[in-house]
Amino acid sequence: MISAAGFAAQFTELMLAVLLAPVLTGWVNQCRAWLQNKSAPGLLQPYRVLAKLFRKEVVLAHNASPLFRFAPYLIFGCLALAAAIVPTLGTDLPLNAAADAIALVGLLALARLFIALAGMDIGTAFGSLGARREMLVGFLAEPALLMVLFTASLISGSSSLATIVETLAHRELVIHPSLAFAGVAFTMVSLAENARIPVDNPATHLELTMIHEAMVLEYSGRHLAMIEWAASLKLFVYSCVGLALFFPWGIAEGGDWLGIVLALPVLLVKLALGGAGLALIETVSAKMRIFRAPEFLGTAFLLAVLAMLVHVLLEH
Amino acid sequence: MLLHYGPQLVNLLAAILLLLAFAMLSQRRILSLINLFAAQGFVLFLSTMLVAWLTGQNHLYGSAALTLALKVIALPWILHRLIRRLEVKWDVETLLNIPSVMLVGIVLVILAFNLALPISQLAGTVTRSTLGIALACVLLSFLMMITRSKAVPQVIGFLAMENGLFFAATSAVYGMPMVVEFGVALDVLVGALILGIFLFQIRERFDSVDTRHLEKLKEQ
Numbered sequence: 001m002i003s004a005a006g007f008a009a010q011f012t013e014l015m016l017a018v019l020l021a022p023v024l025t026g027w028v029n030q031c032r033a034w035l036q037n038k039s040a041p042g043l044l045q046p047y048r049v050l051a052k053l054f055r056k057e058v059v060l061a062h063n064a065s066p067l068f069r070f071a072p073y074l075i076f077g078c079l080a081l082a083a084a085i086v087p088t089l090g091t092d093l094p095l096n097a098a099a100d101a102i103a104l105v106g107l108l109a110l111a112r113l114f115i116a117l118a119g120m121d122i123g124t125a126f127g128s129l130g131a132r133r134e135m136l137v138g139f140l141a142e143p144a145l146l147m148v149l150f151t152a153s154l155i156s157g158s159s160s161l162a163t164i165v166e167t168l169a170h171r172e173l174v175i176h177p178s179l180a181f182a183g184v185a186f187t188m189v190s191l192a193e194n195a196r197i198p199v200d201n202p203a204t205h206l207e208l209t210m211i212h213e214a215m216v217l218e219y220s221g222r223h224l225a226m227i228e229w230a231a232s233l234k235l236f237v238y239s240c241v242g243l244a245l246f247f248p249w250g251i252a253e254g255g256d257w258l259g260i261v262l263a264l265p266v267l268l269v270k271l272a273l274g275g276a277g278l279a280l281i282e283t284v285s286a287k288m289r290i291f292r293a294p295e296f297l298g299t300a301f302l303l304a305v306l307a308m309l310v311h312v313l314l315e316h
Numbered sequence: 317m318l319l320h321y322g323p324q325l326v327n328l329l330a331a332i333l334l335l336l337a338f339a340m341l342s343q344r345r346i347l348s349l350i351n352l353f354a355a356q357g358f359v360l361f362l363s364t365m366l367v368a369w370l371t372g373q374n375h376l377y378g379s380a381a382l383t384l385a386l387k388v389i390a391l392p393w394i395l396h397r398l399i400r401r402l403e404v405k406w407d408v409e410t411l412l413n414i415p416s417v418m419l420v421g422i423v424l425v426i427l428a429f430n431l432a433l434p435i436s437q438l439a440g441t442v443t444r445s446t447l448g449i450a451l452a453c454v455l456l457s458f459l460m461m462i463t464r465s466k467a468v469p470q471v472i473g474f475l476a477m478e479n480g481l482f483f484a485a486t487s488a489v490y491g492m493p494m495v496v497e498f499g500v501a502l503d504v505l506v507g508a509l510i511l512g513i514f515l516f517q518i519r520e521r522f523d524s525v526d527t528r529h530l531e532k533l534k535e536q
Contacts, residue, residue, distance in 0.1 A: 065463060175324035299415070303335075306334070
């Protein structure tokens with residue numbers, strides 16, 4: 001039975017994710033520009049881009065199938081649902097009973113599948129090139145992400161993200177060395193999944209290097225706006241999963257309203273710090289060759305496996 | 317408060333030690349390798365200090381100081397000088413396929429954990445669960461020595477192995493007697509110096525510090 005308070009908390013959290021996601025992207029871009037001695041675009045620049053794209057006319061290729069037009073909404077829907085599963089303010093979320101961490105990975109995989117299909121739909125060279133690269137990165141990143149989530153599940157004895165947060169933040173503080181490994185692995189996976197610098201460059205349109213941008217080259221107008229918004233949401237979801245697993249302090253337990261209100265500024269501070277950290281990583285590291293990506297993600301997977309091993313050895 | 321989290325902190329430092337061992341295993345650049353080695357020494361110093369404070373074993377403070385002086389300051393300095401003089405500072409080594417080396421590393425870690433489990437149940441120390449990690453560090457350093465072809469990373473692998481052994485001694489029996497520790501420290505220091513001279517000889521002979529040249533030493 002879904003309580004009214006639970007429903008309200010769930011709705012607040014979803015709205016917050018959808019509205020805050022472009023700001024997070026803007027913040028990361030701003031930090032990156034500052035670190036690189038450039039004059040930064042405003043914090044709300046992603047909103048302006050979205051508004052502009054929504055007003056623009058959609059240009060479709062003649063041979064575009066319905067899938068091509070339908071995919072942006074589906075991708076956005078998947079990521080919005082994923083954002084609703086992750087506890088950001090409180091742990092009393094009705095959707096959390098329906099979907100656990102494994103379902104979250106499934107939702108992200110569904111979004112990836114459709115963006116890759118849409119990339120190949122028109123039949124241009126760049127689209128299929130981007131789709132292939134995306135699948136290469138994806139099939140290596142997914143097991144690593146699952147292993148990270150399994151480590152956290154082993155610690156808390158449940159694969160539900162809400163239970164994980166409750167165990168880590170509201171029980172007696174225990175230092176988990178395995179989470180150190182899992183944290184490094186998760187950072188590597190999120191860099192790859194969000195098309196960030198060591199693997200992909202979000203600011204490039206150079207055909208030799210791009211992955212994400214190559215797939216969405218054919219999109220325009222409101223479709224492109226949905227895709228861009230979904231990309232921001234993806235960054236937001238990954239940031240929030242990272243915060244929930246490794247820095248869960250501040251997230252309210254259950255559905256008490258005072259805790260949820262207090263959790264909001266804590267969340268904003270954590271996201272701001274995380275975004276600045278991401279900008280720092282992107283500034284100090286160089287883009288890898290695409291053929292180094294399997295090595296990078298293989299390392300992430302092995303670190304996640306090590307996290308499980310360390311958990312078995314040290315924390316029993 | 318800190319006493320309660322002490323053993324957990326030791327576990328965390330042990331995990332970081334293992335993480336650094338893997339980082340060294342996958343590192344291509346010699347300069348970063350030396351920095352990682354220094355970082356490993358520093359983590360070792362911290363964990364020894366912590367164990368000393370937790371258990372009140374005063375002689376461990378001496379070992380910690382020795383670790384700091386030797387492994388964080390002296391040996392990295394010697395190695396930095398060495399690679400500068402050898403002009404291999406920016407050398408990039410082509411390794412075996414890194415993921416497969418890492419996979420072998422994982423297998424070694426599982427082996428070490430399994431081996432250490434019955435031994436650590438015999439030990440009565442607060443740090444006994446880290447014995448598996450210490451053993452894994454030793455085996456990973458071995459693996460690094462085997463998979464590298466250049467001489468300097470092999471030397472670093474040898475030194476990292478000593479780090480692992482030292483950590484094993486701390487975690488199983490709260491460290492060795494001071495005399496033994498001084499002896500080992502001196503051995504490592506002298507070993508590094510001798511290997512340095514040896515490297516110059518290799519380079520003089522073959523114009524490179526790639527040890528694969530040594531295999532061709534027989535007369536044609």
